[in-house]
Amino acid sequence: MFVIKVMGLKRTIQKSALMVLLLLASQSAWAQMDVQFSDYVRLKSYYNPAVSGTDGLLNVVGAYAMQFVGYEDAPKTMYVSADIPIFFLSPRHGAGVSLMSDDVGIFRQQTISLQYAFNMKLGKKSRLAIGVNGGLIQETIDASGITLPETGKDVAADPAFPSSEVKGSHVDLSAGIYFYHPKYWGGISVRHLAAPLIEVGETTLYQIDRTYYLMGGGNIRLKNSLFSLHPSFMVMSDMKNWREDVQLKVSYEFEERSFYAGVGYSPDISTTFFLGGKFHGIGLGYSYQMFTTGVGMLNGSHEITLGYQTELDLFKKGRNRHKSVRFL
DSSP, rough: EEEEEEEESSSOOOSSHHHHHHHTTTOOSSSEESSSSSSSSTTTTHHHHHGGGSSSSEEEEEEEOOTTSSSSOOEEEEEEEEEEEEEEESSSSEEEEEEEEEEEEEEEEEEEEEEEEEEETTTEEEEEEEEEEEEEEEEEETTTTHHHTTTOGGGGSSSSSSSSEEEEEEEEEEEEEEEEEEEEEEEEEEOOOTTEEEEEEEEEEEEEOOEEEEEEEEEETTTSSSSSEEEEEEEEOSSSEEEEEEEEEEEEEEEEEEEEEEEETTTTEEEEEEEEETTTTEEEEEEEESSOOOOTTTTTTTEEEEEEESOOOOTTTTTTTTSSSTOO
């Protein structure tokens, strides 16, 4: 039995799925468990469950990311989530659900999660939320038809490797704290609280490390203007490695329409460009992450996000109305 050690900050991409398997089996390569979405502001609930329902709106968002374009067996990720506020008792409660599928060559990770957030007022407009996330994470390795390069023999000839599709699953937990104000927001969270060890088939153990996140941003309206600025940052770490991202978006809003453009930077990793808009609650965004080290600039990552927002209290016009920074 061999162990695949999964860390949250690096993803090694090889030109064939077999090379990925061989490197992981020897524990000489790193894989990425938590997908690093470029537009993390629109997908905050993926990183922090306390975000669910905090802005008082129904939020539905989906994302599709193609990373390291041009490389064989490069990662492809699909993510969909929805969260709502639940108005009962005195405080506001929030709930959400999310689905994700992440494919890297012969490896596939699928998750389904439920989120709950308890939030309380801090003044007239601010809220502080505490959230938890519980779900099931499944890892799949499909080694059928793969041959060993040195011998030309099928993988089945080596008992150390799975010879067909094998699966394993485990319960996964996350938790977070989130502060929200129409002009600024911030949060801290941890994913994979129990650091689960997933048994995939009879020969593979999949180890997942805890990953910590610190996020924050603002919504700065320019005086006498329809333009606003939206700076943000995110720091992620497994306490062995770190990644930092900063972004600045500029948006133009008129009536129920808005458009935005922006740029992001991750030191020693990448530069990202953003473009998108929102019309009557429907938001569409595109981003391209151009890597500055390791791979070519044209072998970056494309990401498309599509979302919808609306107020749930339809019978009291104007109630709960405020600007959400999630889709800017």
